Amino acid sequence: MLVNMNDVLYPAKRNHYGVGLFNAVNLELARGIIGAAEATRSPVIMGTAEVLFPYGPLEEVSYYLIPMAKKANVPVVVHLDHGLRKETCLKALELGFTSIMYDCSTDSYEDNVRKVKEMADIAHSYGATIEGELGHVGDNEGSAEGSDQMADPSKFYTDPKMARDFVGKTGVDALAIAVGTAHGAYKLPPKLDFERIRTIANTVSVPLVLHGGSGLTNQDFKRAIAEGISKVNIFTDINIAAVEAEFKRFTNMNKGIIDLIPAAVEAVKQETEKKMRLFSSDGKAAFTKKDASSMNQAELEKLVELVTVQVKKALES
Numbered sequence: 001m002l003v004n005m006n007d008v009l010y011p012a013k014r015n016h017y018g019v020g021l022f023n024a025v026n027l028e029l030a031r032g033i034i035g036a037a038e039a040t041r042s043p044v045i046m047g048t049a050e051v052l053f054p055y056g057p058l059e060e061v062s063y064y065l066i067p068m069a070k071k072a073n074v075p076v077v078v079h080l081d082h083g084l085r086k087e088t089c090l091k092a093l094e095l096g097f098t099s100i101m102y103d104c105s106t107d108s109y110e111d112n113v114r115k116v117k118e119m120a121d122i123a124h125s126y127g128a129t130i131e132g133e134l135g136h137v138g139d140n141e142g143s144a145e146g147s148d149q150m151a152d153p154s155k156f157y158t159d160p161k162m163a164r165d166f167v168g169k170t171g172v173d174a175l176a177i178a179v180g181t182a183h184g185a186y187k188l189p190p191k192l193d194f195e196r197i198r199t200i201a202n203t204v205s206v207p208l209v210l211h212g213g214s215g216l217t218n219q220d221f222k223r224a225i226a227e228g229i230s231k232v233n234i235f236t237d238i239n240i241a242a243v244e245a246e247f248k249r250f251t252n253m254n255k256g257i258i259d260l261i262p263a264a265v266e267a268v269k270q271e272t273e274k275k276m277r278l279f280s281s282d283g284k285a286a287f288t289k290k291d292a293s294s295m296n297q298a299e300l301e302k303l304v305e306l307v308t309v310q311v312k313k314a315l316e317s
């Protein structure tokens with residue numbers, strides 16, 4: 001079922017687990033991600049980012065992401081990650097994305113507040129959610145999100161008091177914070193400022209987002225979630241898993257690309273499932289708050305079907 005970010009992130013924040021955002025710039029990625037969510041009964045956030053449009057244009061991607069999300073038997077948010085221009089965010093909302101991120105983190109604080117507040121009002125009028133970013137998440141070389149290197153990243157870490165002010169003034173539903181991660185594959189092991197995560201989580205009311213999660217250790221993820229992260233963005237790991245599987249699978253030219261597609265879907269599914277278990281979102285599909293009055297017929301039927309299965313299970317045990 002298609003839901004927005006509040007539907008999946010508030011239950012996550014309350015119950016101390018994380019929900020992954022996985023980018024799906026092609027059908028193999030989307031199928032692997034949804035397959036993993038259904039197999040683990042996990043809520044999931046699936047989407048794309050503005051810098052990934054050359055690999056899958058926003059409009060084309062929306063043609064499969066939204067119907068697949070609606071059809072899924074677990075809650076799926078369709079999210080635009082790192083919308084950089086106002087027009088991009090508006091287009092995503094118009095296409096039916098249920099969530100956007102408007103990234104004005106490199107603007108001045110005042111401009112970040114003003115632009116994100118304006119976009120938050122628009123997103124909410126669509127019934128969609130919005131994520132903002134405060135501080136600056138670094139970029140490793142070759143990252144899908146840019147490549148500006150920073151000598152001292154801690155200068156760009158998110159300030160807790162400023163975070164509270166930002167959330168209050170803009171009305172964002174989720175906040176991406178800079179606490180020592182970087183986008184893309186790491187050259188040096190990242191060092192997370194867990195203390196800062198905890199302080200910000202205790203200072204602001206909205207769920208917190210960790211960007212640049214690929215490459216962290218399992219322990220880092222677990223601790224970041226325990227300290228107050230509710231959404232974790234992952235792309236590099238599933239992106240690489242897909243190609244590794246295709247590379248291994250490729251032995252001869254018997255069938256061409258159709259030989260490789262199932263291998264890529266399966267690899268993405270396996271890698272995504274691993275992350276869902278690590279973030280403890282597995283089994284949490286039923287935690288999602290969804291008002292039955294806002295469901296369409298198909299969603300209602302799906303819900304009845306799910307409840308029936310649960311009741312039968314309970315009666316058998």
Ligand SMILES: [Zn+2]
Pocket residue numbers: 082137145183211212233
């Ligand atoms: Zn990011």
